[in-house]
Amino acid sequence: MKLKAGIYWGAGCGGCDVAVLDVHEKILVVAEKMDLLFWPIALDFKYKDVEAMDDGYLDIAMFNGGIRNSENEEIAKLLRKKSKTMVALGSCAHIGGLISMANFHTKETIMSRVYLESESTDNPDSVLPLEKWNGGKEELELPRFHQMVKTLDQVVDVDYYIPGCPPVPDQIVSALSQVWEGTLPEKGSVIGAGTRTLCDECPRIKEEKTITSFKRTVEIIPDSEKCLLEQGLLCLGPVTREGCGARCINSNVPCRGCYGPLEGVHDQGAKMLSALASVLEPKEEKEIDELIGQIADPLRTFYRFSAAASILRRKKV
Amino acid sequence: MSFEPKIVGFLCNWCSYTGADLAGTARIKYSPNLRSIRVMCSGRIEPTFILKALYEGADGVLIAGCHPGDCHYQEGNYKALRRHRMLRMILPGFGIEPERVRLEWVAASEGERFATIVDEFTEEIRSLGPLKVRDSLEMVLSEDVILNLDTAMEEGGDANEA
Amino acid sequence: MRRVEIDPITRLEGHGKITIFLDDDGSVANAYLQIPELRGFEKFVEGIPVEEIPRIMPRICGVCPAAHHMAAGKAVDAVYKADIPSVAKKLRELYYMAHFIHSHAAHFYALAAPDFVLGPDAPKASRNVLGLIEKVGLEIGGEVLKQRAASQHIQILVGGRATHPVWNIPGGVTKALTAEKRDEILELSKGQLEFSLFGLKLFSDIVLKNKEYLDLITGDVFEQVTNYMGLVDENNKVNFYHGKVRVVDPEGNEILKYSEPEYLDHIAEHVEPYTYLKFPYLKDRGWNGFVEGMGTSLYQANPLPRFNAADGMATPKADEEYQKLFDTLGGKPCHKLMANHWARLVEMVYSAERMIELISDEEITDPNVRIIPSTTPKEGVGIVEAPRGTLTHHYWTDENGIVTKANLIVGTTNNNASISMAVKKAAEKLIKPGGEVTDGLLNMVEMAFRLYDPCFSCATHSLPGQMPLVVEIKSPDGELLNKISR
Numbered sequence: 010m011k012l013k014a015g016i017y018w019g020a021g022c023g024g025c026d027v028a029v030l031d032v033h034e035k036i037l038v039v040a041e042k043m044d045l046l047f048w049p050i051a052l053d054f055k056y057k058d059v060e061a062m063d064d065g066y067l068d069i070a071m072f073n074g075g076i077r078n079s080e081n082e083e084i085a086k087l088l089r090k091k092s093k094t095m096v097a098l099g100s101c102a103h104i105g106g107l108i109s110m111a112n113f114h115t116k117e118t119i120m121s122r123v124y125l126e127s128e129s130t131d132n133p134d135s136v137l138p139l140e141k142w143n144g145g146k147e148e149l150e151l152p153r154f155h156q157m158v159k160t161l162d163q164v165v166d167v168d169y170y171i172p173g174c175p176p177v178p179d180q181i182v183s184a185l186s187q188v189w190e191g192t193l194p195e196k197g198s199v200i201g202a203g204t205r206t207l208c209d210e211c212p213r214i215k216e217e218k219t220i221t222s223f224k225r226t227v228e229i230i231p232d233s234e235k236c237l238l239e240q241g242l243l244c245l246g247p248v249t250r251e252g253c254g255a256r257c258i259n260s261n262v263p264c265r266g267c268y269g270p271l272e273g274v275h276d277q278g279a280k281m282l283s284a285l286a287s288v289l290e291p292k293e294e295k296e297i298d299e300l301i302g303q304i305a306d307p308l309r310t311f312y313r314f315s316a317a318a319s320i321l322r323r324k325k326v
Numbered sequence: 327m328s329f330e331p332k333i334v335g336f337l338c339n340w341c342s343y344t345g346a347d348l349a350g351t352a353r354i355k356y357s358p359n360l361r362s363i364r365v366m367c368s369g370r371i372e373p374t375f376i377l378k379a380l381y382e383g384a385d386g387v388l389i390a391g392c393h394p395g396d397c398h399y400q401e402g403n404y405k406a407l408r409r410h411r412m413l414r415m416i417l418p419g420f421g422i423e424p425e426r427v428r429l430e431w432v433a434a435s436e437g438e439r440f441a442t443i444v445d446e447f448t449e450e451i452r453s454l455g456p457l458k459v460r461d462s463l464e465m466v467l468s469e470d471v472i473l474n475l476d477t478a479m480e481e482g483g484d485a486n487e488a
Numbered sequence: 489m490r491r492v493e494i495d496p497i498t499r500l501e502g503h504g505k506i507t508i509f510l511d512d513d514g515s516v517a518n519a520y521l522q523i524p525e526l527r528g529f530e531k532f533v534e535g536i537p538v539e540e541i542p543r544i545m546p547r548i549c550g551v552c553p554a555a556h557h558m559a560a561g562k563a564v565d566a567v568y569k570a571d572i573p574s575v576a577k578k579l580r581e582l583y584y585m586a587h588f589i590h591s592h593a594a595h596f597y598a599l600a601a602p603d604f605v606l607g608p609d610a611p612k613a614s615r616n617v618l619g620l621i622e623k624v625g626l627e628i629g630g631e632v633l634k635q636r637a638a639s640q641h642i643q644i645l646v647g648g649r650a651t652h653p654v655w656n657i658p659g660g661v662t663k664a665l666t667a668e669k670r671d672e673i674l675e676l677s678k679g680q681l682e683f684s685l686f687g688l689k690l691f692s693d694i695v696l697k698n699k700e701y702l703d704l705i706t707g708d709v710f711e712q713v714t715n716y717m718g719l720v721d722e723n724n725k726v727n728f729y730h731g732k733v734r735v736v737d738p739e740g741n742e743i744l745k746y747s748e749p750e751y752l753d754h755i756a757e758h759v760e761p762y763t764y765l766k767f768p769y770l771k772d773r774g775w776n777g778f779v780e781g782m783g784t785s786l787y788q789a790n791p792l793p794r795f796n797a798a799d800g801m802a803t804p805k806a807d808e809e810y811q812k813l814f815d816t817l818g819g820k821p822c823h824k825l826m827a828n829h830w831a832r833l834v835e836m837v838y839s840a841e842r843m844i845e846l847i848s849d850e851e852i853t854d855p856n857v858r859i860i861p862s863t864t865p866k867e868g869v870g871i872v873e874a875p876r877g878t879l880t881h882h883y884w885t886d887e888n889g890i891v892t893k894a895n896l897i898v899g900t901t902n903n904n905a906s907i908s909m910a911v912k913k914a915a916e917k918l919i920k921p922g923g924e925v926t927d928g929l930l931n932m933v934e935m936a937f938r939l940y941d942p943c944f945s946c947a948t949h950s951l952p953g954q955m956p957l958v959v960e961i962k963s964p965d966g967e968l969l970n971k972i973s974r
């Protein structure tokens with residue numbers, strides 16, 4: 010029997026949906042195994058169609074994008090209710106994703122930048138979008154924008170995670186085939202990725218030397234065979250789950266950690282900090298500060314994709 | 327009610343913990359705000375522990391290890407130092423003053439020094455005030471807090487200046 | 489007053505909602521397009537090293553990541569005043585041509601074509617790409633999938649990744665093209681050209697030869713008269729990567745031509761309280777509301793507007809098709825919105841032809857693809873044509889190249905006012921007093937936004953909060969210190 014499935018995006022970029030399309034001709038296999046009953050980017054079903062479903066009607070819902078506003082949260086809850094299995098697809102749903110760097114700012118400073126300060130904006134009356142707008146007889150509502158980005162499992166119970174920004178299309182197919190073949194691992198598992206670190210699948214030569222200086226990618230043209238971290242380019246490979254095929258590394262660019270942390274690691278950024286401390290040479294405070302001072306923007310490099318899933322989750326207000 | 331800082335101490339078993347013990351047995355008085363956790367080496371203290379402690383309600387965290395050169399595991403305390411220096415760089419991004427996490431070398435014989443450090447640190451945290459990471463987060467999550475937009479505008483870039 | 493909601497609007501990129509208000513007699517009183525979703529890139533990139541920008545900004549939109557990668561790439565070059573190697577420019581453009589084919593093909597076949605091939609009022613369960621494949625058969629369907637896969641694959645061959653590339657860097661690109669890959673791309677690009685031409689044939693057979701659809705294109709339901717914007721080369725031919733922004737008025741007279749750093753002199757954005765998306769307009773004319781016609785300050789930017797704003801295409805086959813489009817539809821400029829679909833297919837032909845030119849260029853495998861910039865970074869603007877309109881990225885940095893400010897005007901945002909007006913007009917013309925408001929009818933209303941191929945993921949890169957109706961100032965302990973109501 011065909012599985013009933015839904016795909017939805019919260020606060021994301023659509024790249025995860027494109028990744029589903031990027032399975033190319035395998036989309037026909039997917040369509041053979043699953044009846045897609047909700048997928049706004051490609052299909053015309055509306056929220057009310059989902060609301061009309063019985064609870065648990067869908068066998069699987071794949072949710073990509075983070076939880077940024079009340080609409081994202083409501084639909085996440087709705088889909089949870091209507092589905093037997095809930096999958097977080099992609100970095101945003103899994104660990105907050107790149108957009109959760111917004112958690113290092115307050116909602117108000119962002120709003121102010123966009124509507125009041127932006128150089129191209131002309132807004133003499135300081136008009137701001139309203140949650141409830143009343144234009145005489147016509148009333149309109151906008152979803153409430155939350156103070157912070159949340160991961161999917163911070164608002165609903167999640168059964169499986171497919172990591173990546175976006176996930177590698179073949180990995181999506183292999184994860185989905187586990188669904189229709191009934192070979193899913195235990196609830197809460199990451200599927201569609203490996204269990205080791207990216208360094209383990211990275212083809213570059215590692216000499217396990219210590220790091221004596223940090224460079225920015227704009228400053229050097231790195232050797233294309235040697236480990237980037239050993240060349241001084243901060244690379245999150247040591248604390249990132251394998252599975253992407255070292256996509257960025259193969260472009261001669263260091264990893265920023267989109268596949269998320271390894272099993273059992275709660276805070277990917279703190280883990281990177283810790284891993285780095287092990288391979289630095291200096292022992293004196295002054296020398297250490299000088300060396301780590303060369304890391305441009307450690308905060309948003311260590312937490313490029315995982316701020317929402319970190320222990321502290323946001324800038325304290 | 328006056329503010330009594332909650333301070334979590336991660337103390338190396340071989341030196342600092344013994345130093346703290348010594349302070350205790352010698353009846354050297356020091357601030358009661360410290361809750362100690364014994365670890366095998368300062369190098370075993372994962373940054374995660376520190377962040378967890380702050381999240382769970384600590385207003386300050388003290389890490390204490392053997393003096394340079396004295397670590398039982400040779401390099402543990404250097405690693406702790408490097409972690410500590412890096413952690414200080416990222417804490418402001420989370421809205422936390424780096425002074426809330428302190429690293430000190432305390433030998434087994436330095437009971438007195440240990441007491442002074444704890445007292446000083448307690449005062450420093452007292453003057454910084456309560457941290458309340460989790461309360462603040464819960465307040466934000468409940469979505470009933472609306473910060474003042476005008477002040478937000480005056481502040482301009484927030485995360486970067488802290 | 490009755491209200492009809494379409495929520496969410498579908499077969500587009502990103503979130504949107506249409507609310508139609510009906511008078512007691514059932515005629516349309518008003519219609520609104522609301523964009524309920526926002527994120528906030530221009531704020532949260534503050535503090536980030538500027539060389540990371542080209543790899544961060546694609547996350548604005550996973551459907552046109554390359555557009556943001558290119559605009560950001562050009563902007564960060566400008567931040568360092570870096571004159572990048574000519575091979576790097578060619579490689580970027582090559583990558584971008586493949587991207588255009590992917591993006592346009594995805595839009596036409598997966599999002600738009602179901603309305604034509606299956607019909608606007610086909611049952612909604614089949615009015616989609618899977619229904620389309622079923623209808624046209626696996627042979628054609630398979631070819632579409634294969635060629636879209638090829639365009640994604642070309643991007644991977646050139647730049648390492650299709651979605652969310654990481655390869656632009658201030659001073660060039662991070663990886664050169666090998667001769668082996670060049671040969672593979674050359675092979676693939678021939679197929680891309682054939683596929684693009686096939687698209688036009690399909691359009692002609694299915695749409696232009698069908699009177700009902702032709703009427704839809706030439707009729708007044710989907711018509712709108714505004715100014716038009718597009719990037720043009722030195723001969724005023726359409727270009728996606730290089731050139732100046734040209735704006736023509738509704739009669740086709742050039743009224744503006746500006747280069748990247750000048751955009752702030754000419755474009756401004758207006759804010760409305762019922763949507764999170766701003767409304768750009770021509771600054772010189774001032775915001776004069778949601779009006780069309782000669783005096784309007786509104787402009788459109790999209791395939792058809794690009795055609796209106798230019799004097800032709802720079803490649804032979806595409807130029808032929810460009811002329812044909814205008815000849816068929818009664819001259820230039822053309823105000824028939826549905827012709828965007830057609831123009832989109834012509835642009836695919838241009839992209840494929842240009843791709844073949846670039847990949848055949850001897851220099852394309854030159855290994856020196858990047859320079860290390862040596863000037864002190866400061867400020868830079870990058871403009872490209874995104875598949876959905878002119879895209880502007882602007883960054884300011886400190887002397888270490890750390891971003892201090894960012895400003896973005898995104899492809900779809902340019903069309904926000906125009907889309908809103910188009911949706912309203914379609915609702916007014918289609919929904920008749922006393923008539924039944926069917927699913928098919930509402931889908932026709934949706935076709936009004938769909939023709940823009942809008943990407944509200946792109947447009948909603950900004951992330952505001954709700955309007956603080958009540959401002960409460962609380963102490964860190966949560967104690968209420970002050971409360972101001974607006």
Ligand code: SF4
Nearest residue numbers: 021024099100101174
């Ligand atoms: S994980 Fe990446 S690709 Fe997916 S929605 Fe988020 S930003 Fe886009």
Ligand code: SF4
Nearest residue numbers: 208211236237244246
């Ligand atoms: S640190 Fe980066 S470059 Fe080095 S081996 Fe690991 S993944 Fe590869």
Ligand code: SF4
Nearest residue numbers: 253257264265266267
């Ligand atoms: S290299 Fe790192 S950042 Fe790049 S795709 Fe792989 S996991 Fe993601």
Ligand code: FES
Nearest residue numbers: 338367391398402
């Ligand atoms: S044993 Fe005390 S710090 Fe390592």
